[in-house]
Amino acid sequence: MKIRASAGPAILTGLLSILPAVGLVLLPVAADAATGPATDGGPGAVTPLAALGPPPVPADNPITAAKVELGKLLFFDPRLSGDVSLSCATCHDPAIGWQDGAEVCRGYPGTSHWRNCQSIINSAYYRKLFWAGSAKSLESQAPSAARGGVAGNGERDVMEERLRQIPEYNKRFKKVFGNARPELPDAWKAIAAFERTLVQRDTPFDLYMLGDKNALGPAELRGKELFEGKARCIECHDGALFSNEKYYNLGVPPNDVFDDDPLKQITFRFEQFAKGVSEDLYRRTKIDLGLYYRTKQEHDIAKFRVPTLRYLVFTPPYMHNGVFFTLEEVIDFYDQGGGDDHAKLLTGTATKTPVLRPLGLADDEKQDLIAFLESLTGEELTMEPPELPRYGVFE
């Protein structure tokens, strides 16, 4: 059975009912990249696993039904891209787990992207968006995606004037934001508000944590114990989100899709160039430098922000470069203690996290772990694309 997350009245009412309690609550801002070695979080304090609460909502972008409805239209509107061929939903497709199902995201026409596309589901809880945490809010993630040369390649003024050419949007933006005409930053706010409704808080795991002791079976419970114990997953995948949002190098193997695809090789170099690495590194690196692009600290090379494990049943392939197609592969990878330290091979500076070491998991333990991981996903959340308003002529 599939639940239609229509962002319509029922779900929204449910969400709005909890807003008074959370509307102004912002999660504390965690120490971030600039602080250097501390970016490798563990081993250290671990937040216990928990049921997912309501998502935080920034004080300057409260959720309203009209805003969410507008954000939904914009999320599906390809006019927020360079050549009007891509909407947010093109790469975050509700039918494919709100991502695009590819190892490396398809990217803008004439290009390829270079990282795995992440699901929108539960993105509301992240304080660091994108694999290297380069955006700190959904409001700032959206424009990066819409404008990037290998993503949406949209130009600000053109996208804004497109919105202003649509009478229905003029009406809706005015109603929601009060301005005479649509303003592009308000479009990102509306999209963020819509995305904050795309959460899943009723997984078997959540129900179990909320008191339904039958929600998890024996295999799942054994898996949970392994997750928190022998397999040590919780050292990074902790708390209600199953992510401590810190940055680690796991030694994820390079994806060989870069080896023979001209468009991916182009984008790989473009990213080095655009992200401002030294000419020496631009020439030499064949690995995604991850957090390094932001900090330019060698000890941050190949580190990526821990992703949530929620909704993962619908979001393969896995890892920042989509190199693993199944949870079995992922667990085998961790069971071996992760992969080679490619950062060390590149610069001589080891960055692979000491958290990882061989786990010695038996086959049935791996199966239990998978059973638990699957309990972090509830029903599939799908959505029909809305009918989009048309351009008008201003007489």
Next chain:
Amino acid sequence: MSTRPSSLLRIAFAGLVLSFAVTADRATAATTQPRALGPLPAIEAPSAELAELGKLLFFDQRLSGDAVLACGSCHRPEAGWTDGQQLGIAYPGTLYFRNTKSVLNAAHARYFYWDGRLTGKDMPTQVRDSITESHFQNMDGRVMLERLKQVPGYVKRFRSAMNAEPSFGATLKAISAYEKTLVSRNVPFDEGNMSASATRGQQLFEGKGGCIQCHEGPMLSDYQPHRTGVAGNPEITRDPLRHLTLRSFAKFMGVPGFEIIREDPGFFTVSKQEEDRGKFVTPTLREVSRTAPYMHNGTIATLVEVIDFYNAGGGTAEGRDPLLKPLDLNAAEKTDLLAFLEALSGDAIEVGEIDLPPYEAIADWRSVPN
């Protein structure tokens, strides 16, 4: 040599700075004696190798954001190096609000674009503008650069012609070099072998027709802004894509009231002087018989109609240039004038087969330097 992001940005913004140089010599132009017509001066021929590279780049769609538009998509050789439309096509999701100009003889232009916002002294900046402008080729220069490096045929040619790996600046230079080869050849007017009718037409052009007041010198243009009073093209607001493109352009150029703009501000875009609204820079008349439709907004379909337009003293729009007066040309005189205009076109420039070098995956990618 490699182009770092900072220098790319400098290139991108150089055009903006240069665009405002256009205003300086405008004010006194109308009172001086027109410059004599005559053949184009010779220009230094670019290296054949560089021009050949530029030719490939000119016709390569990979120089646009989504790899669908080349320079040559809107400047089509078979349409007089224009797109043949009243108003230009543009990047998908936008449509242009002005007529596409020919690149023929662009090497001799003193200013580029209908509003003269770029100086003719710097053709690479014009090329840069076309490639990166959101409603033209909407190309992130950094993506372009890496695309070129993925084409061994280009890497070889850049090395050979420029002694460099593909770079943004080298790309602009190469395309400019090619455009420098796109000059009129065997023009009856230049060769002095015009028909008797065309010769009479030249006299009318320089005399009774008064055309030379603005269409002066070897390029038959004073490169000054004038208001001919040509009727607006309603499509710039009737077509949503053109209207939104006009607004975003006006916003980018700092035109006040861009939100509600409904008319092309013309040279006002550059000067920000109210009296310059609706003025456009005189176009060259070289190759004019190949570049229909005419005027900044393509609203006049044929040269016969253009001549009728000026014979009537220009358009009816308010504030038209006082140089324009009814001319009282008879049918024979109009025919002669037309013959002269047609004598300004030379041989068609043959492009021949374009064999674009393909992308290739870099072999042993993980082992070789980027």
